[in-house]
Amino acid sequence: MFRILFVSLIGLIAFFSTSGMETSAASGANASPVMKGITIELNGETIIFNDPVLNKSGYVLLPMRDFYEAIGATVSWNKETLTASSTKNGHTVDLTINSKNATVDGAPVSVPVAPMMYKDRTYVPLRFVSENLAGSVTWEQSQRKVTIELNDSGDAPDVPGTPVEKPPVQHIIHMNDSKILMEEPIITRGGRTYIPAKYFEYYLENGYGAWLSKTEYELLVADTLYTFTVGSKTVYLDGQSMQMDESPFVEYGEIYVPVHFVVNNLTNSGRIQYDRNKQELYISINDYIFSGQKLDLSYGVLSVPQPVPNAALEGKRELIVSDNPEYLSPSHITDDIATLAEYKIDATTAAKEYSIFGWHLNHLGKKANIGITIENISDANTLEITNAQGVSKVGSDSSIKYDIGLPLADTFLSGNLKNAQGNGVKIAPGETKLIQSYMLDEEKALGFLNNIDVRSLNGANSKYIIRVVLSKDEAQDLTQIHSDVISLYDQHPRGVWPSSTITATLPTYTVGTAQTGYNISNGKTDNLLTTENSLTKMNGIIGNPGHFGMSYKVKVPVSNPNPEEHTIKISLAGRGGSYSGAVKYKDNVYLIPTITPGVSYVQLPEHVIGAGKQETLELEIMHAGGGNLPVAVYVETK
Numbered sequence: 001m002f003r004i005l006f007v008s009l010i011g012l013i014a015f016f017s018t019s020g021m022e023t024s025a026a027s028g029a030n031a032s033p034v035m036k037g038i039t040i041e042l043n044g045e046t047i048i049f050n051d052p053v054l055n056k057s058g059y060v061l062l063p064m065r066d067f068y069e070a071i072g073a074t075v076s077w078n079k080e081t082l083t084a085s086s087t088k089n090g091h092t093v094d095l096t097i098n099s100k101n102a103t104v105d106g107a108p109v110s111v112p113v114a115p116m117m118y119k120d121r122t123y124v125p126l127r128f129v130s131e132n133l134a135g136s137v138t139w140e141q142s143q144r145k146v147t148i149e150l151n152d153s154g155d156a157p158d159v160p161g162t163p164v165e166k167p168p169v170q171h172i173i174h175m176n177d178s179k180i181l182m183e184e185p186i187i188t189r190g191g192r193t194y195i196p197a198k199y200f201e202y203y204l205e206n207g208y209g210a211w212l213s214k215t216e217y218e219l220l221v222a223d224t225l226y227t228f229t230v231g232s233k234t235v236y237l238d239g240q241s242m243q244m245d246e247s248p249f250v251e252y253g254e255i256y257v258p259v260h261f262v263v264n265n266l267t268n269s270g271r272i273q274y275d276r277n278k279q280e281l282y283i284s285i286n287d288y289i290f291s292g293q294k295l296d297l298s299y300g301v302l303s304v305p306q307p308v309p310n311a312a313l314e315g316k317r318e319l320i321v322s323d324n325p326e327y328l329s330p331s332h333i334t335d336d337i338a339t340l341a342e343y344k345i346d347a348t349t350a351a352k353e354y355s356i357f358g359w360h361l362n363h364l365g366k367k368a369n370i371g372i373t374i375e376n377i378s379d380a381n382t383l384e385i386t387n388a389q390g391v392s393k394v395g396s397d398s399s400i401k402y403d404i405g406l407p408l409a410d411t412f413l414s415g416n417l418k419n420a421q422g423n424g425v426k427i428a429p430g431e432t433k434l435i436q437s438y439m440l441d442e443e444k445a446l447g448f449l450n451n452i453d454v455r456s457l458n459g460a461n462s463k464y465i466i467r468v469v470l471s472k473d474e475a476q477d478l479t480q481i482h483s484d485v486i487s488l489y490d491q492h493p494r495g496v497w498p499s500s501t502i503t504a505t506l507p508t509y510t511v512g513t514a515q516t517g518y519n520i521s522n523g524k525t526d527n528l529l530t531t532e533n534s535l536t537k538m539n540g541i542i543g544n545p546g547h548f549g550m551s552y553k554v555k556v557p558v559s560n561p562n563p564e565e566h567t568i569k570i571s572l573a574g575r576g577g578s579y580s581g582a583v584k585y586k587d588n589v590y591l592i593p594t595i596t597p598g599v600s601y602v603q604l605p606e607h608v609i610g611a612g613k614q615e616t617l618e619l620e621i622m623h624a625g626g627g628n629l630p631v632a633v634y635v636e637t638k
Contacts, residue, residue, distance in 0.1 A: 035060070039145040042070055051121050059113045060146060061123040071150055077122075080425045084115065084122060086129065088150075093132045095124055098419050104132045106475070108439055110178050112203060172280045175203040176288050177393070179441075184252045186274070186281055192246045193274055195281065196254035197228075200262065204288060217248070217255045222266050222287035228257055237265055259283065268294070271402065282396070289407050291414035292582055292589035295602040302573050302601060305517030305632035309507065311526035313499035314553065317353040317451065318343075318535065321544055322360070322468040324494035325486070329363045332489050337476065340370075341468040342485045342538045343496045351455040355500035356390075357549025358468055359492075359625050361397060361445040369471045371437035371478035372420075372450060374464055376427040381462040383427040383454055385435060389417035390450030392438055397445055401580050404447040405624030406591060409582035412449055412551070413589045413622055420450055426457070427464070432479040439474065447625050449549055485539040493544035495534035501551045502528060506633070508557040511566045511609065515636035519575055520554060521547045521623065522630040546629045556617040556635055560609045567608050567638035570617065573601035577628025584620040592624075606638060 034052045040062070041047070047070050051063040064084055068075040073088040082097040094103040095115045102111045115124045126146065127137045138147045171182040173195065180203060187194045197219050201209035208220035212227070219226045227236035228248040235244050246258035259281070263270045268286035275282075286294075322341035325332045340360070345352065362368045376383050391411040395403025411417065422435035440446045456462040469481040488494065504526060506518050520526060522545075529544040544550075560566055572583065574595045581592045585604050592602050609615055623629065 037144050039143065040148070041145060042148045043150060051119075054116075054118055054123055056113050056116065056123075060126040061113070061116065062126050064115075064122040064124045067124065067126070067129070071148070081421065082424065084124065091132060093129055095129070096421065097122065099421065101421065102128070108437075112178070170279055172278075173199055173203075174280065174282045175199060176284060178203050184254055186279060187251065187256055188276075189249075190246070193259045193272075193281065194246070194249070194256035195259055196252075197257045198254060200257075204285065217257075219257065219262070221262060222268075222285060224266050226257070226262065226265075228255065230255065235261075271399070273396070273399070284403065290410050290591055291416055292410045292591045294591045294593060295604070297593060297595065297600045298571070298603055299600050301598055302571065302632070302634055303515050303517055305519045305573075305575065305634070307522045307525040308504045308518045308520050308554075309525065311502055311504040311520075311528060313497075313528055314501040314503045315499050317355050317500045319497045319500040319529070319544075319549060320354060320356045320466060320468075321493050321495055321497075321549055322356070322358040323548065324492040324540075324542055325489035326359060326492040327361050327363055327489070328368060328470070330365065333364060333470065333472070333486065335483075336472045337481045337483060338470045339467050339481060339483045339485045340470055341494060343466045343536050345454075345462075345464055345466065347454075347456065347462045347464075350459045351453060353387075353453050354451070354466065355549065356448075356450045356452070356466070356468065358446065358448045359548070360440070361400075362440045362442050364442060364472060366442055366472055367474055368440045368442075369437065369474050369476055369478065370440055370446065371469055372422075372435040372452075373432050373467050373469055373479050373481070374422075374427060374435060374454065375432040375467070375479075375482065376429050377463045377465060378429050378456075378461075380429060381456045381458040381460055382429065383462060383464060384457055385422050385425050385427070385433070385452055386455055387451065387453040388420035388423035388435060389452075390420050390436060390448060391417055392436075392446065392448035394438075394440065394444050394446050397443070400445050400447075401578075401594065401624045401626040404445055405626045406580055406582065408447050408449055409622035409624050410589060410591055413582050413584045413620060417449075417451065420452065422452075432482070434479055437478060488540035488542060491542060493529075493542050493546070493548065494538070495529070495531065495541040495544065496536045496538075497529045497533060497544070498535065500549065501553065502526065502547055503553040503555070505555040506557065506635070508559050508614075509568075509635045511558065511560040511562060511568070511637050513637070515634055517573070517632045517634040519630040519632050520552055520621070521545065522575075546623060546627075548623060548625055550622070552621045552623075554619040554621065554633055556619065556633070557614070558607075558609055558617060558635070559614045560611060563611050565608055565610045567606050568617070569606055569634075569636050569638050570604045570619070571601050571634040571636075572604075572621075573597065573632050573634065574628065575630045575632050579627045579629065579631050580624040581627060581631070582622050582624070585618075601634075 035055045038053045049066045054061040068086050073086040076085045085094045098114050100111045100114050102109050136149045171186045173180040184196050197209050200221050201207040210218050215230045217228045225238050233244045233247050244261050248257050270285040273282040320343050393404040393407045420436045425433050427433045469478050527545045531541045531543045534541040574597045578594050580594045583590050
């Protein structure tokens with residue numbers, strides 16, 4: 001029977017060999033995505049498309065119109081949201097260009113590869129669409145042929161060679177940002193955790209897996225190649241033989257591999273958590289989560305820093321913070337819906353810029369549907385949402401800085417924000433549109449940071465309301481929530497401030513003098529996001545002295561009056577408790593792991609200043625949510 005499960009997304013034809021392909025995932029960004037010599041067979045009949053077949057990260061994408069016509073699906077296109085909807089066999093699939101968020105029969109799911117535009121044509125992932133319209137897809141490498149089987153009964157056809165029937169299970173893998181309902185169980189043997197290798201292959205970009213023989217299996221994860229032998233503790237890691245404590249095995253027609261061995265032997269490693277009671281496995285692989293380079297910890301005690309002497313807001317992108325109540329519980333969220341934050345705007349300019357930061361933990365006892373909406377309350381002006389980009393992360397309470405705070409900071413400083421659902425939408429007077437939504441499981445935490453630009457198409461004054469809203473009903477239309485903002489709870493920040501960037505210039509450091517340090521986000525000399533300074537009151541405001549959701553730019557002037565060059569060292573240390581974040585320095589982003597005051601700190605790459613030179617070193621810092629502040633910036637001569 002047709003199954004609306006994440007497992008039905010597995011792979012969009014992950015090729016078992018790239019030989020003969022015009023391009024592969026490893027070919028580089030400039031390679032052509034066109035695949036040549038590919039045969040597409042639908043229900044035994046060869047079909048030919050007018051437009052080329054594409055490969056994206058090892059997955060097959062077909063031209064939407066030709067494909068949907070060939071399979072007899074009804075198709076519609078929403079030009080505002082760039083969403084294609086197809087219906088067949090009583091099932092509907094909605095896909096949005098450049099988005100991995102999709103819906104199947106109204107249920108939100110994630111797609112391993114996003115639909116795309118290529119030469120003014122819309123391309124959709126073959127396997128995802130076919131399997132979710134009650135079909136099946138197979139790839140025959142020797143013939144370079146894709147076989148699609150579809151029927152009109154609504155039931156997926158049987159696939160020859162289907163392995164032994166799998167038992168009903170409720171096991172779940174959280175692979176980075178993907179939540180996967182597994183077909184097979186997680187298996188523990190000898191105290192070791194195993195999962196089918198296909199979950200590394202299908203749910204990681206450029207993942208690859210293939211049987212080399214009846215007993216040897218090759219798996220590529222984050223450019224690390226493993227060659228496993230069933231029943232053997234000998235494994236080849238990038239061609240080098242080594243011994244494991246574990247032995248791969250075959251169960252339910254799949255090869256099971258040791259999770260800890262795979263993750264721990266990657267170049268940048270990762271993190272694994274297994275909740276045996278809930279049968280949920282969390283796998284975070286750093287190569288896929290972070291763009292920045294992790295700084296090594298140094299140990300020792302640095303000098304006592306001074307407060308940064310001056311600070312100022314920079315830019316016109318207003319900051320909206322939704323972090324109160326941080327803990328979403330039935331005692332705080334008493335109704336089925338709630339408005340968590342709100343900003344009513346009466347714009348006198350044609351365009352305005354906003355940054356929306358959210359940080360919430362779900363203790364409601366059920367899933368929470370959270371979203372950002374905009375209601376146009378203008379009399380006549382239509383609004384357009386442009387440059388809507390963002391990042392969101394979900395994690396557990398126990399690892400909130402690593403799973404959420406640090407990835408958000410890294411993604412923002414690296415410039416890797418993704419287009420929001422509502423990018424490009426137009427909002428007529430009286431309408432409310434969804435900009436971005438998040439489905440948050442119970443006992444999980446959510447962090448998000450979205451930049452949006454709002455433009456009046458009439459070029460005149462406009463009025464609108466930006467909201468962060470919540471529903472306890474997964475199917476709730478979030479655009480219908482116009483309730484009053486709920487009351488504050490505890491001391492977490494909530495409010496709206498004139499800018500999302502703060503800047504400070506340190507006193508000039510002279511080469512050869514003693515180490516000096518300055519506390520930023522100290523709650524005193526740079527506390528510009530106060531309750532009083534909020535642009536709105538929204539049923540209670542609490543200031544943001546920690547500058548969460550903001551970019552903090554620090555300029556460090558350095559003078560070398562000496563007749564020889566010298567080496568300058570810049571360090572960062574926590575001063576209020578355990579701290580982590582990200583820092584951009586000389587166009588590179590560096591990750592600050594958890595540092596402990598009086599115990600550990602990090603050093604940025606050294607800088608050489610020439611004889612008689614005066615230079616200004618620039619840092620851009622974003623604190624990881626959940627971190628303790630202030631943090632000190634130190635400068636000294638090596």
